[in-house]
Each structure stands twice: as structure tokens, then as C-alpha cells.
Amino acid sequence: xRGPQRPDPLSPGDPPLELTTFVGRRAELAGLADALGxxxxxxxxxxxxxxxxxxxxxxxxxxxxxxxxxxxxPVRDAQFVEYAVAEALGLTDHTARPPRQTLLEHLAxxxxxxxxxxxxxxxxxxxxLTAELLRKLPRLRVLAVGRRxxxxxxxxxxxxxxxxxxxxxxxxxxxxxxxGLEVSDGSEVRELCxxxxxxxxxxxxxxxxxxxxxxxxxxxxxDDRFRLLAASGWEGAPRPVPGGPPARHKTxxxxxGWSHExxxxxxxxxxxxxxxxxxxxxxxxxxxxxxxDGLPAEDVLDVLSELLAQSVVTREESPxxxxxxxxxxxxxxxxxxxxxxxxxxxxxxxxxDWYLGLATWCELDxxxxxxxxxxxxVETELPNLRAALEFCLTEPEEAHLGQYLAGSLxxxxxxxxRLAEGRRWLARSVELESEYDQSRLKALWVLxxxxxxxxxxxxxxxxxxxxxxxxxxxADPAAVAxxxxxxxxxxxVTDDMARAExxxxxxxxxxxxxxxxxxxxxxxxxxxAMARAFxxxxxxxxxxxxxxxxxxxxxxxxxxxxxxxxxxxYAAWREGAQGTARELLSDCLRNAHAFHDLxxxxxxxELLALVTAAxxxxxxxxxxxxxxxxxxxxxxxPLFGSAYYNAPHEQCEAIARRALGDARYEECVAExxxxxxxxxxxxxxxxxxxxxxxxxxTPRGPVLRGGGGTSRPxxxxxxxxxxxxxRAP
Numbered sequence: 001x002r003g004p005q006r007p008d009p010l011s012p013g014d015p016p017l018e019l020t021t022f023v024g025r026r027a028e029l030a031g032l033a034d035a036l037g038x039x040x041x042x043x044x045x046x047x048x049x050x051x052x053x054x055x056x057x058x059x060x061x062x063x064x065x066x067x068x069x070x071x072x073x074p075v076r077d078a079q080f081v082e083y084a085v086a087e088a089l090g091l092t093d094h095t096a097r098p099p100r101q102t103l104l105e106h107l108a109x110x111x112x113x114x115x116x117x118x119x120x121x122x123x124x125x126x127x128x129l130t131a132e133l134l135r136k137l138p139r140l141r142v143l144a145v146g147r148r149x150x151x152x153x154x155x156x157x158x159x160x161x162x163x164x165x166x167x168x169x170x171x172x173x174x175x176x177x178x179x180g181l182e183v184s185d186g187s188e189v190r191e192l193c194x195x196x197x198x199x200x201x202x203x204x205x206x207x208x209x210x211x212x213x214x215x216x217x218x219x220x221x222x223d224d225r226f227r228l229l230a231a232s233g234w235e236g237a238p239r240p241v242p243g244g245p246p247a248r249h250k251t252x253x254x255x256x257g258w259s260h261e262x263x264x265x266x267x268x269x270x271x272x273x274x275x276x277x278x279x280x281x282x283x284x285x286x287x288x289x290x291x292x293d294g295l296p297a298e299d300v301l302d303v304l305s306e307l308l309a310q311s312v313v314t315r316e317e318s319p320x321x322x323x324x325x326x327x328x329x330x331x332x333x334x335x336x337x338x339x340x341x342x343x344x345x346x347x348x349x350x351x352x353d354w355y356l357g358l359a360t361w362c363e364l365d366x367x368x369x370x371x372x373x374x375x376x377x378v379e380t381e382l383p384n385l386r387a388a389l390e391f392c393l394t395e396p397e398e399a400h401l402g403q404y405l406a407g408s409l410x411x412x413x414x415x416x417x418r419l420a421e422g423r424r425w426l427a428r429s430v431e432l433e434s435e436y437d438q439s440r441l442k443a444l445w446v447l448x449x450x451x452x453x454x455x456x457x458x459x460x461x462x463x464x465x466x467x468x469x470x471x472x473x474x475a476d477p478a479a480v481a482x483x484x485x486x487x488x489x490x491x492x493v494t495d496d497m498a499r500a501e502x503x504x505x506x507x508x509x510x511x512x513x514x515x516x517x518x519x520x521x522x523x524x525x526x527x528x529a530m531a532r533a534f535x536x537x538x539x540x541x542x543x544x545x546x547x548x549x550x551x552x553x554x555x556x557x558x559x560x561x562x563x564x565x566x567x568x569x570y571a572a573w574r575e576g577a578q579g580t581a582r583e584l585l586s587d588c589l590r591n592a593h594a595f596h597d598l599x600x601x602x603x604x605x606e607l608l609a610l611v612t613a614a615x616x617x618x619x620x621x622x623x624x625x626x627x628x629x630x631x632x633x634x635x636x637x638p639l640f641g642s643a644y645y646n647a648p649h650e651q652c653e654a655i656a657r658r659a660l661g662d663a664r665y666e667e668c669v670a671e672x673x674x675x676x677x678x679x680x681x682x683x684x685x686x687x688x689x690x691x692x693x694x695x696x697x698t699p700r701g702p703v704l705r706g707g708g709g710t711s712r713p714x715x716x717x718x719x720x721x722x723x724x725x726x727r728a729p
Contacts, residue, residue, distance in 0.1 A: 023174055024167030025055055032059055032158055036113070036141055039156035040134055043144040046160035048329040049201025049256075052145045055160065056115050060143065065111030073118035073328045074278045074383045076390055078125035083421055085114070085129070091634070096456045099420065100129065102634060104136055111139045118328060120146040127152055162198030169193050171200060175207035175311075188215045195222055201329060202255030208311035209262060222258060256333045259310065269295050270303045271312055271326075272341070275334035276351045278383035280316065280323035285384075289350045293343075319376040348391050355381065355388040356401060359408045366411040367518040369556025375595055378412045385409065389425055393432065400436035403429040407442035411519065413450055415559045417596035423450045430463070441471050441479035449486045452493065453599055455640060460490055481510035485524045493640040497531050504528040522548045522560040529567045534644040538571045545571075562588045562600055566607070573611055573648075581611045586685055593681045601681065602631040606639065608684050610652035618659035619668050621652055626672025627680035 032055065035042045044052045060067035070088040075081060082099040091099075091106050107114075114133070119126040127150040130142050134154075144150055149157055163171060169185055172193055176183040183189060192215055196202040206218055213221070260268055273290035274281070281289075286304060291297035304324070307313040313324050326334070338344045358381060362374045378385070385405070392402030406425040413422025426447040434440045444467035451460035464487045471479035488503030504527055511521045525548050533541035545564040552561035569584035585608045592600030605628045613621035632638040639645040657665045675683060 020178060021174055022054065022058055023171040024163055025051070025058075028055060028160065029059055032056075032143075035156055035158055036143060039154065040140070041130065041142045041144065041150070041152060041155045042158050043146065043149050043155055044158045044160050045147060045149060047199070048147060048332075049199050049327070050160050050162055051200040052160050053117050054200070056117060056143055056145045060113055060115050063113040065113065065139075067113040067115060069115040069117060071117050071279075072122055072126070074386075075122060076387075078122050079424075080386075081122055081125045081129055083424070085116075087421075096420070096423065096451070096454045096459075100132065103133065105633065107133070107137050107140055109139060110137075111141075113141050113143060115143045115145065117145040119144060119150070120148050123148065123150060126150060163200060163203075164198060165190060165193060168196070168198040168203060172203045172207050175204055176210050179207070179211060181210050183210065183215060186215070188219055192219045192222065195219070196255055199255065201327065204311050205255055205259040208309065209259070211309060221262070253333070256330060259312065260333065260337070263310070263312075264306070266295055266299065266303045267306050267310075267312075268337070270300065271307060271330075272334045272338040272343070273347050274307075274313070274324075274326060275331045275338055276344075276347045276387075277326075278387040280318070280325045280380070281384065282321065282323055285354050286324070288354050289347065318380050320373075320380040323380070351384070352388045352391050352398075352401065355385050356405055356408075359385065359405055363408045363411060366415070366559075367555060367557055371556065371558050372594075375412070375416050378409070379416065389429075393425075393428055399429070399432035400434040400439040402432070403434060403436075403439040403443040407439065407446045410446040410449065411559075413446070414453065415519075415595055415597055417598050419450050419454055423447065423454065426450060437470065437474045438476060438479070441467050441474075441476055442482075444470075445479060445482040445486055448483070449489070452486065452490050453635075455493075455635075457490060457494060461487070464490070477510065477514050478516065481507050481514065481516065482520070484510065485520070488524070489527050492527055492531055493642055493645070495642050495644055497535050497644070500531045501528065501535075504531065517551075519557060519560045522551060522557070523563060526560065526563045526567060529564070530570075533567060533570055533574075538574055541567055542571050558591050559595055559597065562591045562597075562604075566600070566603060569604075569607060569611075570648075573607065573614070578611050578614050582608065582615070585611065589681060589684060593677075598631060598677075599635050601677070602628050602635055603645075605631070605680065605684050606649055606652075610648045610655075613652045613655040613659075618656040619664070622656040622660065622665050622668035623672035624680075624684055625649070625652060625656070626669035627675045627683065628672075629669065630673045630675070631677060631680070 032042065032044070036059075044056055046052050057069060060069055068089045070085050072081065072084060075084045082103070086099040086102055089103070089106070091102050116126055116130065123146075126144070130144070130150060131152055133140055134142060144155075149155060162168070169190055172189060173183050173185060192206065193203065196206060206222075209218060260271065263271065270286075270290055273295075274286065276289065277285070283301060283304070287297045287300045291300055295303070304313065308315060308324075312330055313326055316323050316325060335344070338347060358377075362378055365371075365374050368374075389402055389405055392398040392405060402425075406422070406429045409422065409425075412418055413426075426443050429443045430440060430447060444463050448460045448463035448467065451457075451463065464483050467479060468483035468487070471477075471483060484503055485507035488500050488507055491497075491500035491503060504524055508521070508524050508528065511517070511524070525544050529541040529544035529548075532538075532544065545567045548564040549561055549568070552558070552564065565584045565588040569581040569588065572578075572581035572584060585604050589601060589604035589608065592598075592604060605624055609621045609624035609628065612624060629638070639649060653665075656668070660668065672680065672683075
């Protein structure tokens with residue numbers, strides 16, 4: 001299955017993917033563009049549902065210098081604002097440094113438009129970040145979209161008014177035609193649009209009712225509803241907002257409340273329950289989370305279809321299949337209603353349970369031919385997984401579930417380029433007290449692993465020591481094995497090869513004793529092979545990695561296999577088989593890039609540069625070194641600061657400098673440093689588009705769920721002899 005693709009936000013934007021036509025707003029688009037020409041910070045304000053986000057997205061799509069849009073509505077913790085911006089811009093950074101530093105480096109000198117949409121619940125954090133970005137990036141412009149200003153000096157406010165009557169009628173009749181209905185531009189339609197004050201969201205909700213009601217009936221019911229909602233006894237009656245625009249706010253809330261009241265009881269119930277999802281959700285999740293207590297699971301699809309027909313919910317496609325979404329204003333209304341009926345806590349727990357189960361399934365299926373599907377699924381579900389983590393880490397008695405969830409996602413943090421975010425969740429989780437030792441121990445060793453890959457050795461060692469000591473006290477052999485394994489990995493990247501070999505062999509023996517076999521275990525064998533190769537025993541390194549390669553191909557595993565290919569390529573280069581080394585590294589790089597594994601990508605590119613130099617193309621080798629140099633700051637300390645890992649880099653540089661001369665060498669390096677990651681990978685592979693992730697090898701035998709441990713005996717023999725299912729690490 002194709003992995004999730006991240007767009008390049010720094011190239012001119014394509015028109016937004018719009019499922020409905022963009023109506024009117026020509027004057028507003030032109031005026032907003034003029035405002036951005038005159039000011040570097042423009043904030044579009046207005047009531048919810050007035051069309052702020054749609055207008056900003058349309059403007060950003062045509063921005064000549066490239067634009068990136070950040071959707072902040074799902075972000076609940078102000079500390080994650082920087083992460084959300086970096087993620088929306090497609091920036092991957094494995095290091096422990098703040099995302100703000102990555103943003104400043106990647107946006108430096110670029111005439112980019114940054115759109116911050118839905119920031120009103122995070123005003124302080126967004127204002128502080130925006131101020132620093134604008135201060136340090138003179139070519140950056142920011143278009144903020146919210147219901148209030150950021151309050152910064154130099155900010156130009158752009159209040160967005162509702163549609164004029166003609167454009168409101170055009171929107172209403174257009175949405176009717178999209179349903180196959182013809183509505184004339186008559187007095188009743190115009191009166192309806194006037195009563196709804198031209199608010200696009202209200203108009204679309206009203207148009208969603210045209211299958212059941214005529215414009216005259218809509219107008220009549222709207223009159224009745226306005227009078228009814230004015231009564232103080234109705235629980236959804238709008239209240240004045242101090243300092244806000246009460247008329248527009250009241251009209252919007254009334255329109256949504258009116259649409260809500262027109263729903264059947266089951267539709268109102270599902271609307272409220274769906275509000276627990278962050279951004280999008282799928283049908284399976286909706287059926288589990290929202291069913292029960294008056295809404296049977298088998299009825300959810302029919303009720304959801306009615307909400308779709310009424311424009312309360314929209315449908316969209318994703319790499320993981322069909323997804324559903326509610327507009328933020330509609331979701332907020334449902335959330336208020338859910339709180340009002342006292343069912344919010346129960347629904348959030350059901351939401352948490354579903355995503356705990358999803359993470360558990362994905363962790364197990366990571367070691368299978370479905371690895372690409374798992375990567376795409378977790379990428380799509382990340383907003384909901386974050387919501388589940390936040391719930392677990394802020395609710396009493398839920399800490400152990402947060403630790404379990406953060407630890408179970410190790411494969412995503414490590415294998416799919418999310419080290420910085422993973423470390424933040426893991427660090428928060430282990431700070432909490434928990435009576436469930438296994439959950440916290442797992443979070444500790446995963447935290448240590450993430451910190452190692454970020455090059456942050458002191459916190460990594462502290463987490464692993466705590467994990468090992470506590471695991472021995474509570475007699476948890478799996479946690480002991482994982483702590484020992486990752487301590488061996490730390491020794492490997494800090495050039496203590498003898499200690500690395502001792503620890504890794506011991507950990508692999510422990511894995512075999514407890515019957516553990518998964519991607520982590522195979523990575524331990526790859527790391528042992530690397531230690532043997534660095535100590536000069538290439539035959540043993542090749543034997544170990546060929547063994548890993550066979551097991552991975554039997555299981556359809558792609559991620560650990562890529563690292564085995566890297567070691568095999570290193571051995572091939574050492575033996576002078578440059579063609580073989582290039583073939584292995586190309587395979588490794590293609591898959592690491594598809595998983596967004598930045599560490600695997602940059603290691604492959606460094607070694608490919610040396611192979612290229614050895615094959616007689618020093619200029620291209622220098623260019624690849626420049627491309628790798630641009631990637632390393634997002635990973636951590638270049639080549640881990642390791643003399644062993646750095647030796648091929650130094651040898652490549654020496655060959656290229658000798659052949660090109662210093663000036664030409666530096667020119668080629670600078671040329672490579674101008675390539676973004678996708679372009680660099682395409683250049684290294686000697687082709688344009690990079691192959692998608694769905695080209696997984698066909699398993700040569702039955703796909704096993706686990707069994708056997710990983711140690712010096714061949715992993716393939718253990719897989720063949722295995723009859724036990726592997727446990728999640």
C-alpha cells in the first residue's frame with residue numbers, strides 16, 4: 001500500500017482539493033492579497049462558519065513563493081504548536097533540538113506564506129512563535145485565520161464579512177444543484193439567505209435539508225426556530241458573548257442548533273458522539289466508539305449517511321481509505337451537547353480504548369507484509385492517537401495506559417520519522433506514577449532508543465539504566481532484554497565496539513530465551529553485524545545480515561531489512577564490489593525514504609556518495625555529500641560523531657577533493673545542499689519519482705506472527721521451528 005505522501009510546501013501551491021465549488025469572494029481575495037503585499041502579518045477574523053479557512057486556502061494555493069497551511073484546531077496543548085507547524089510543512093527532524101530551530105533553518109531566505117488556521121484557543125503560543133519567525137525570517141509572511149487577533153505589533157486585521165445577498169443565493173443554489181436539485185432564485189430563497197445573514201456554513205446546512213423540505217418550508221421552520229431559540233428555557237439558546245460580535249455568533253449558533261433540532265434523535269445522538277474524534281475518522285471507529293445506549297452498532301452507518309446528506313459530516317479519501325470529518329464549528333456544537341447530557345467522559349474512554357487497540361494491532365502488524373499499510377494508517381490516525389495520549393496523560397488513574405500507548409507506537413516514532421514527537425510523549429508518560437510496571441518499563445526503553453537516535457546520549461543512558469534496574473527488581477525479562485539491547489546500540493554509535501558486541505549478543509540470547517521475534521529483535525542482529533564489520537569481520541557481518549534479510553523477506557518486513565542491506569552494502573564496498581553495493585544501497589534508500597526514516601535515508605546517501613566516488617564520478621559524489629549534509633541537522637550529530645561511521649565520509653571527501661580540487665568540490669557540495677530531501681533521493685537513485693512503498697517482496701512462505709528469539713543461531717531456523725505467537729515488546 002502506498003505510504004502517506006508529504007507535500008513540499010515550499011513550492012508554488014496547487015489549487016486546493018475542493019469537493020465543492022468556490023463561490024464568490026472575488027473582491028475579498030483581491031483585497032486580502034493586497035493586504036499581504038503591504039503587511040507581513042495579516043489576520044483574517046470573523047465568526048465561525050463565515051468562510052475564513054476556505055478564503056485563506058484559496059489565496060495560499062496561488063501564492064507564488066510557496067505556501068504552507070497549518071491546521072491548529074486539533075492541537076490542544078500549546079507546547080505542540082511548533083510541532084504542528086513543522087509537521088504541516090513536511091519537516092522531519094530526529095534531533096532533540098526545538099522544532100522552532102528547524103523551522104528557522106528551513107524557512108531562511110524563502111518567500112513563503114505561512115497560514116495558521118484555527119489558532120484562537122492557542123493565541124499566546126501562536127503569537128509568540130509568529131513574532132519570532134517574522135523577526136528572524138524577513139521574507140516570511142503569515143496569514144493567520146481565527147476569531148480574534150494575535151495581538152502583535154504590525155498585525156493587519158482583515159475582518160471577513162458574510163456573503164452579500166447575491167453571492168449567498170449563488171452559494172445556496174449551487175449546493176442544491178450538487179444534490180441534483182434545481183432551486184430558483186426566488187423571493188423565498190432570497191429571504192432565507194437574508195435570515196441566515198449570508199453565513200456560508202449556515203447556508204450549506206440549510207441546503208442540506210432541501211431533500212426533505214422546500215425553501216418555503218425551510219423559511220417557515222427557520223422563523224419558528226428563531227422564536228423558539230429566543231426562549232430562555234431551551235438548553236441550546238445562544239447567549240451574548242462579551243466583547244464579541246453577538247449578532248453573527250447568534251445567527252450561526254442558531255442555524256446549527258436549528259439543523260440539530262431538525263435531526264432525528266439518533267442523528268443528534270451520533271452528531272454529539274462523533275465530536276470526540278480529532279479531525280477525521282473511519283466507519284469502524286465510529287461504529288465502535290459511538291454505538292450503544294440507544295444507538296445499535298448496526299444502525300451507525302445509516303445514521304451517518306443521513307448526517308452526510310445533511311452536510312453535518314463530509315466524506316474524503318485518504319491513503320488509509322474513506323474518512324469522515326465534521327467542520328470544527330459543527331464538532332464544537334456536538335461536543336457542547338455531549339457535555340450537556342453528561343456522556344463526554346464515557347465517550348472519551350471508548351475513543352481511547354479504540355485507539356489503544358489500533359496501536360496494539362499496528363505494533364503487531366508492523367512485523368508483516370502490511371508494514372506499508374500500518375505506516376499509512378498510523379499517519380492518518382495520528383490526530384486521534386494524540387487525543388488518546390492526551391486523555392491518558394491528563395486523567396487520574398490513566399497514566400499506565402498513556403505509557404503503554406506511547407511505548408506501543410515505537411515503530412512509528414523510530415521507523416517513520418517522528419522521533420521528536422515520540423520523545424515528547426514518552427518523556428511526559430514516564431514522569432507519571434504508575435502501578436503497572438510493564439507499561440512504564442516499555443516507555444522507558446523506547447525513550448532511551450529515541451534519545452540514542454537523536455544523538456542525546458546522557459538522557460538515553462539514564463532512561464535505559466532506570467529501565468534495566470527496575471526490570472530486574474520486578475523480574476521482567478522482556479524489559480531487561482530491551483534495555484540491554486538499546487544500551488548495546490548506544491555503545492555502537494559511541495564507538496565502544498567491544499562493549500556493543502557483548503551487550504548485543506547477550507540481548508539476542510535473552511530474546512531467544514523468551515521467544516521474541518519482531519523488527520526490534522532483527523535490528524539487534526543488524527547492529528551486532530555492524531559492530532562485527534567495524535571490527536573487520538566482514539564474513540560474520542554478512543552472515544548475520546543475510547540471515548536477517550531472509551527472515552524479513554519471509555515475513556514481508558521492509559524496515560529492518562533496509563538496515564540489513566546497508567550493512568551488506570558496506571561489506572560489498574569494503575570488498576570492492578561497487579556495483580553490488582550500489583544496488584543494495586538503492587534498495588535501502590528507496591524504502592527508508594518511503595517510510596520517512598530520515599536516519600536510514602541519510603546513512604544510505606553517505607555510503608552511496610563513497611560508492612559513486614569509487615566508480616569514478618567525484619562530482620556526483622560531492623553533490624550527494626552536500627545533500628546528506630543538509631539532512632544531518634534534522635537527524636542529530638552527523639554520523640553520530642563516530643569515527644567508524646565517519647570513515648567512509650572522510651574517504652569520499654578525500655577522493656573527490658583530490659580529483660576536483662577544493663573549489664570545484666565545494667561548488668558540488670553546495671549544489672547538493674540546495675536539493676530538498678525528495679529531490680536528493682531521486683538524484684541518488686538516478687531517477688525522478690521515488691518508487692512507492694507498495695512494492696513489498698512476496699513472502700516465500702507462510703507469514704508467521706512471531707515465535708522464536710533472535711540470537712546467534714540462524715533466525716530463519718527459529719522462525720521455521722516457531723509455534724508461539726510473538727509478544728508486543
